[in-house]
Amino acid sequence: MKKLIIGSLFIISILSNTDAQFTKIGGGVGLTSGFPFHNMSYDENKSGVIAVSFKSIYRITGPFHFSPSFTFFFPHITQNLTTKTTVSSFTIDINCHYVFSTIEKFEFYGLAGPDLLFALKKEVTGPIIFKESDNVMGLNLGAGTNMKITEKLDVFGEVKYIFSKYDQFVINAGILLSIDWKKKNENSGL
Numbered sequence: 001m002k003k004l005i006i007g008s009l010f011i012i013s014i015l016s017n018t019d020a021q022f023t024k025i026g027g028g029v030g031l032t033s034g035f036p037f038h039n040m041s042y043d044e045n046k047s048g049v050i051a052v053s054f055k056s057i058y059r060i061t062g063p064f065h066f067s068p069s070f071t072f073f074f075p076h077i078t079q080n081l082t083t084k085t086t087v088s089s090f091t092i093d094i095n096c097h098y099v100f101s102t103i104e105k106f107e108f109y110g111l112a113g114p115d116l117l118f119a120l121k122k123e124v125t126g127p128i129i130f131k132e133s134d135n136v137m138g139l140n141l142g143a144g145t146n147m148k149i150t151e152k153l154d155v156f157g158e159v160k161y162i163f164s165k166y167d168q169f170v171i172n173a174g175i176l177l178s179i180d181w182k183k184k185n186e187n188s189g190l
Contacts, residue, residue: 023065024057024154028174030071035166037087037121038134044085047119048073053172057097065097065109071172082125089119091162093140105148115140115162138164144172152178 030051037045055069075088095113102108115138123130142160149155154176162168 021059023059024176024178025055026154026156026174026176027052027054028156028172029053030170030172032073032171033169034076035119035168037119038132039165044078044083044123045087045121046076046078047087047089047166048076050074051170051172053174055174055176057176063099063109065099067093067095067097067111067113069093069095071170084124086122087119088122089117091118092116095140097144107146107148109144109146111140111142111144111158111160113140114138115164117162117164117166119166134165136165138162138166142170146176154178 030053032047032049032051034047034049036042037047051071051073053069053071055067058066060066070090070092072090073088075086078085093113093115095111097109097111099107099109117136117138119134119136121132140160140162142158144156144158144160146154146156156172156174156176158170158172160170160172162170
């Protein structure tokens with residue numbers, strides 16, 4: 001956790017010293033290959049495979065963008081006669097995008113960055129509740145595209161692989177709202 005805080009402070013200091021511009025915010029849905037909690041492949045150890053994600057994009061300079069995101073995976077629930085087991089998880093990603101091609105309404109980029117996964121397994125057997133958690137640092141590598149629908153609205157799609165103790169393949173798609181703070185402030189006379 002200390003590494004995440006130090007890394008976040010480092011990234012914030014870099015952004016505050018550059019001409020970074022908050023340009024887009026949005027969210028979407030995702031599908032993942034999932035992972036077995038503690039790498040034990042029992043049915044009750046599987047994670048959820050459907051996700052909801054929220055992300056923002058900061059344009060740093062030229063083709064470089066900074067894109068933090070939060071992804072919540074719907075829990076995987078199994079139940080037998082005596083025990084109900086739930087595996088839930090979420091990730092925080094701090095990706096950098098490199099835009100390598102722009103064709104008319106399309107923008108194509110590669111992405112890479114750290115991934116922090118928080119997982120929780122909860123077993124309920126009558127009045128007895130057993131909880132077990134795991135936090136794992138990993139690395140995202142992938143690619144994505146934005147397609148401009150209107151002046152303020154983009155549709156995005158991403159594929160990435162998370163390399164960690166809990167390797168996963170993830171596909172995300174969603175909508176981004178364009179926010180141009182500099183133009184808004186210039187037009188209002190601020």
